[in-house]
Amino acid sequence: LSQDKIDDDVWDEIEETLLLADLGTEPTLELVDNLKRRVKVEGSRDPEQVRRMLKEELLALVDPTMDRSLADDRHDGRPSIMMVVGVNGVGKTTTIGKVARVLVAEDKDVLLGAADTFRAAAAEQLATWGARVGVPTVKSDIDGADPASVAYEAVKAGIDQEVDVVMIDTAGRLQNKVGLMDELGKIKRVVEKLAEVDEVLLVLDATTGQNGLNQAKVFSEVVKVTGIVLTKLDGTAKGGIVVAIQRQLGVPVKLVGLGEGPDDLAPFDAQGFVDALID
Amino acid sequence: MFNSLSDRLTATFKNLRGKGRLTEADVDGTVREIRRALLDADVAVPVVREFTAAVKERALGADVSQALNPGQQVVKIVNEELVTILGGETRRITMAKYGPTVIMLAGLQGAGKTTLAGKLAKHFKSQGHTPLLVACDLQRPNAVKQLQINGERAGVPVYAPHPGVSSEFEEATGDPVVVARNGVSEARQKQFDIVIVDTAGRLGVDAELMKQARDIREAINPQEVFFVIDAMIGQDAVNTALAFQEGVDFTGVVLSKLDGDARGGAALSVASVTGKPVMFASTGENLDDFEVFHPDRMASRILDM
Ligand SMILES: Nc1nc2c(ncn2[C@@H]2O[C@H](COP(=O)(O)OP(=O)(O)OP(=O)(O)O)[C@@H](O)[C@H]2O)c(=O)[nH]1
Ligand SMILES: Nc1nc2c(ncn2[C@@H]2O[C@H](COP(=O)(O)OP(=O)(O)OP(=O)(O)O)[C@@H](O)[C@H]2O)c(=O)[nH]1
Ligand SMILES: [K+]
Ligand SMILES: [Mg+2]
Ligand SMILES: [Mg+2]
Numbered sequence: 001l002s003q004d005k006i007d008d009d010v011w012d013e014i015e016e017t018l019l020l021a022d023l024g025t026e027p028t029l030e031l032v033d034n035l036k037r038r039v040k041v042e043g044s045r046d047p048e049q050v051r052r053m054l055k056e057e058l059l060a061l062v063d064p065t066m067d068r069s070l071a072d073d074r075h076d077g078r079p080s081i082m083m084v085v086g087v088n089g090v091g092k093t094t095t096i097g098k099v100a101r102v103l104v105a106e107d108k109d110v111l112l113g114a115a116d117t118f119r120a121a122a123a124e125q126l127a128t129w130g131a132r133v134g135v136p137t138v139k140s141d142i143d144g145a146d147p148a149s150v151a152y153e154a155v156k157a158g159i160d161q162e163v164d165v166v167m168i169d170t171a172g173r174l175q176n177k178v179g180l181m182d183e184l185g186k187i188k189r190v191v192e193k194l195a196e197v198d199e200v201l202l203v204l205d206a207t208t209g210q211n212g213l214n215q216a217k218v219f220s221e222v223v224k225v226t227g228i229v230l231t232k233l234d235g236t237a238k239g240g241i242v243v244a245i246q247r248q249l250g251v252p253v254k255l256v257g258l259g260e261g262p263d264d265l266a267p268f269d270a271q272g273f274v275d276a277l278i279d
Numbered sequence: 280m281f282n283s284l285s286d287r288l289t290a291t292f293k294n295l296r297g298k299g300r301l302t303e304a305d306v307d308g309t310v311r312e313i314r315r316a317l318l319d320a321d322v323a324v325p326v327v328r329e330f331t332a333a334v335k336e337r338a339l340g341a342d343v344s345q346a347l348n349p350g351q352q353v354v355k356i357v358n359e360e361l362v363t364i365l366g367g368e369t370r371r372i373t374m375a376k377y378g379p380t381v382i383m384l385a386g387l388q389g390a391g392k393t394t395l396a397g398k399l400a401k402h403f404k405s406q407g408h409t410p411l412l413v414a415c416d417l418q419r420p421n422a423v424k425q426l427q428i429n430g431e432r433a434g435v436p437v438y439a440p441h442p443g444v445s446s447e448f449e450e451a452t453g454d455p456v457v458v459a460r461n462g463v464s465e466a467r468q469k470q471f472d473i474v475i476v477d478t479a480g481r482l483g484v485d486a487e488l489m490k491q492a493r494d495i496r497e498a499i500n501p502q503e504v505f506f507v508i509d510a511m512i513g514q515d516a517v518n519t520a521l522a523f524q525e526g527v528d529f530t531g532v533v534l535s536k537l538d539g540d541a542r543g544g545a546a547l548s549v550a551s552v553t554g555k556p557v558m559f560a561s562t563g564e565n566l567d568d569f570e571v572f573h574p575d576r577m578a579s580r581i582l583d584m
C-alpha cells in the first residue's frame with residue numbers, strides 16, 4: 001500500500017518507532033531531519049524506500065566496522081584482566097558466568113574475583129556461576145571485606161597460577177553515588193599495581209531508558225569503559241540508548257545477553273540490532 | 280518551584296502578556312516543549328500523546344491568570360495533571376481480616392524484589408508486626424541465600440524449605456507454587472501476621488514463568504501483589520506493566536532505585552496504563568531505604584523542576 005508521497009503521518013510513524021526503541025529525542029529528531037533532507041534530494045516517494053534509508057542511516061550510526069572483540073588473551077607474560085561494572089541488577093554477575101563459559105569453551109583458564117562484597121549473597125552467586133562453568137572463584141570469607149583487596153588477591157592468584165583471564169565482578173552502584181564511584185576507581189587503581197586492566201565491560205540493561213547515557217558517561221569517566229554488554233534483549237525492550245552511547249562516547253557494544261542461562265550470550269550484531277530496533 | 284521547563288515555556292510565551300486567553304497557537308508551542316520534557320524523562324510515547332492532548336484541552340479553556348505568566352500557568356496545569364495520574368493520595372496496604380496478610384512481590388529480573396522483601400519485613404517488624412519471609416525464587420543462583428541474609432538483617436525469619444540453585448545444588452529442586460502455599464500455612468500455624476513472598480524475576484513475554492506467577496497468586500490468595508519496577512526503565516515500561524497486569528493482576532506498584540538520577544517517567548507510564556497506584560519508593564540498597572510514594576515530588580522530578 002505505497003502512497004505517492006511521504007506525508008506527515010509517515011514521518012510521525014518513523015519518529016514514534018525510534019522513540020519507542022529508547023533512541024532518545026535528540027538522536028531521533030536528528031535522524032528524521034537527515035532523512036527528510038535525503039528524501040528531498042533523492043526525490044523518494046515510496047514509504048518503503050524511506051524505511052530502507054532509515055535502516056541505512058541507523059546502521060551507519062551503529063557502525064558495523066567498530067572493533068568489538070574482547071581482549072581475552074594472555075600477553076606480556078600475564079593474564080588478561082577484565083572488570084565488569086554497572087548499576088544495580090543489570091546482569092553483571094550473570095554476564096561473567098556466561099563470558100567465562102565461552103572462554104572455557106575456547107580452552108582458556110579463567111579465574112573469577114568476587115569484588116562485590118556488599119550485596120547479600122553476591123559472592124556466593126558468582127561462585128555458583130563459577131562452579132556451573134567449571135572455573136574457580138577467589139572470594140573473601142569476611143562479609144563487607146574491602147573490595148579492592150579481593151580484586152587484588154584475585155589478580156595476584158591469576159598471575160601466580162598463569163591463567164589466561166581474570167574476571168572481576170563488582171557491586172552494582174548508581175552512577176550518582178560519588179562515594180561508591182570513588183570506590184570503583186580505587187578497585188581499578190589497586191589492581192593496576194599488579195597489571196593494567198585490559199577490558200572494562202559496562203553492563204547495561206536493555207530496558208534502560210535515557211538514564212543509560214548518564215551511566216555510560218560517568219562509568220567511563222571513572223574507570224574508562226572499553227565495551228558494553230547489553231543484557232535482557234530476550235525481552236521486549238530494544239536497547240536503543242546504546243546508539244546515543246556509541247555516538248557520544250565511541251564505546252562499542254561488544255556482547256548481548258539473551259537470557260538467564262549459561263549459553264544466553266551472543267556477539268553484538270549491528271545489522272540484527274538495527275532490524276530489531278525498527279521492526 | 281518552576282524553573283527549567285517553566286523557563287523554556289516562559290520564553291515561548293514572551294509576546295503573550297496582556298492577552299485575555301491562551302490561543303491554539305500559543306498552546307501548540309508549549310505542548311511541544313512539554314512533550315519533549317516528558318519523552319526525555321522516559322514517559323512512554325502513547326502516554327505522552329494522551330497526556331499532552333489533555334493538557335492542551337485544559338490550557339485552551341483557561342483564563343490567563345493575573346498572578347502567573349502563561350508559561351507558569353501551563354506548567355501548573357501540567358503539574359496538576361501529573362499528580363492526578365500518579366495517584367493523588369497514597370493508598371495504604373490492605374490487611375487481611377482473618378489470618379495473616381499476604382503480600383506477593385513480582386517483577387522483571389533485577390528490579391529489586393528480594394531487597395524490597397527485606398525492607399518490607401523490617402518496616403512491618405518495627406511497627407510491631409510479626410512478618411515471615413517466603414523464598415520462592417528457586418531459580419536465580421543463591422536467591423534463597425540472599426533472602427535469608429536480608430531476613431537476618433531485618434531480624435525476620437525466612438521460610439525456605441529448598442535452597443534453590445547454589446554451588447552445592449546445581450539444579451533447582453522444589454516447586455515455587457508449593458513453597459508459597461506451605462509458607463502461608465506455616466505462617467497461619469505459627470501465628471505470623473504478615474507473609475511476604477519473594478518470587479523469581481521474569482519477563483513479560485515469558486508465558487511459562489508468567490503462568491507460574493499466576494499459579495503462586497492463586498495458591499496464596501494475597502491481599503496485595505506488588506509489581507516492582509526499576510525507575511530507570513524506558514519505553515518498555517508499558518509492555519512490561521501490561522504483561523504483569525494481565526499475568527499476575529498486581530494491586531500496587533513499587534518504584535525502585537529512586538535514589539538514582541533517572542527522571543522516572545515510568546511511574547507515569549505504569550500508573551497511566553494500568554490505573555494501579557504507585558504505593559512505595561525504594562531508595563537505596565539498605566533495608567531502611569524505603570518510603571511512601573509522593574506523587575507531587577514525582578511530578579516535579581519528571582518535569583525536572
Ligand atoms: N532475561 C534475562 N535475564 C537476565 C539476563 N542477564 C541477567 N539476567 C537476570 O537479571 C537478574 C540480575 O542479574 P545479576 O547478574 O545478578 O545482576 P548484577 O548486575 O550482578 O546485580 P547486582 O550485583 O545486584 O548489581 C538475575 O535474575 C539474572 O538471572 C539476560 O540477558 N536476560
Ligand atoms: N540503589 C538502589 N539499589 C537497589 C534498590 N533496590 C534494590 N537495589 C539493588 O538492585 C540489585 C537487584 O536487587 P534484587 O533485590 O536482587 O532484585 P530482584 O528483583 O530480587 O532480582 P531477581 O531476583 O534477580 O529478579 C541489588 O544490587 C540491590 O542491592 C534501590 O532502591 N536502590
Ligand atoms: K533493571
Ligand atoms: Mg552482581
Ligand atoms: Mg530476587
